[in-house]
Amino acid sequence: MGREFIHTFEQWADKYDQSVSGSDPEYREVFKDYEIILDEVAENARGAVLEFGVGTGNLTKKLIKNHWQITGIEPSEKMRRKALAKLPGLRLLDGDFLDFPKPDHQVDTIVSSFAFHHLTDAEKEQAIEIYSRLLSNNGRIVFADTLFGSEIEKKRIHRWAREHRYFHLLKDLQTEYYPLRGTLYRMFRKHHFIPYFKQLNEFAWLIVAEKNS
Template identity: 45%
Template sequence: MGLEFLDIFEKWANEYDASVSGKDEQYREVFRNYNEILEYVADRSIGHVIEFGTGTGNLTKKLLEKELTVVGIEPSVPMRQLAHQKLGADVLVTPGDFLQFDTSLFPAESLVSTYAFHHLTDKEKEEAVINYGKLLQTGGKIVFADTMFETADSFADTIVQAKQKGYTQLAEDLEREYYTTIPVLKQIFESNGFHITFTQFNHFVWVLEATKQ
């Protein structure tokens, strides 16, 4: 799951921080309000935090600044190396992904992620949420920031607009990866015992906040 995109993660490793700062025009809207997105996720995290898709460690850094205990999970070796350079070797960033990870890292009060959940198909997203529901205690939280869309039509329109602007790479990403809609995510989380809310930060990115009931 998601590991079919591992070569993309490795290509992005050295470019990611430049892209999130707005230097890549194609992805400028995707990463608009990036710092605010990280702050929002960190502010809503509690207790011991497990972060899926640590990447270069930008969210991890925010979480540590809030004096939270954090363990990162990241499948890409280059991304883990960059995260350790940024955070220090004493911060634990382990191999794994949304579905395959060391369950001894639990118990955790919060599961967080930014710009990564779309690497799972909708079926895999549901499998992940079922697993998290078993591992989290009542009141445990999932706070994921990711690209998602209000409807399938708005998703299709976004691809058309990207092509019209000449944003070929963005359009290819949207067509290749497993972006989904808010109604699908709402159904997945609510049917597995979570109360969920969504907050929009730009045309692409919403933060979902789900609490185990």
């Protein structure tokens, strides 16, 4: 998962929960309806769940409430400490979207929130291919992530961030790998998933991809 962003994750660890709660005006629209977004992911999960990019454990907490069997993957040591402070006993491993300890049990759902965009498009496709082999028959991928519906939308959002002088957000938009919805759709179909997209706020989308094999 773009290990080049580890430094960013370490910096975010102390302020992440405040940012997602809306206290940071620059990221308020990115995380608008954050709790509802996480609820959508948790409600679409089932069975044995593998979560990538656990961060501070906010999605994980909701998954546990739904009584799913959870294995968490997180590359940032500082984020792992934050998550384990909230959720003692969580099975949380060092790894990323591409390089992670393979579970010794069947995986029914792979989930993530606000993290998949740290992979390049080539890495995203590589990850989807790995997951297609890892998931059980009729397994699913359930992501909440930032993406653009079109190139026109991408340019509009960049312009909006620049006009509001949200320069940290603009840098994220320019240096991280926010995908186009159509690009993701083609990747999922290539690897025998049936994807569904639902826009949840100006930036975030729910992506549910059912394995079709």
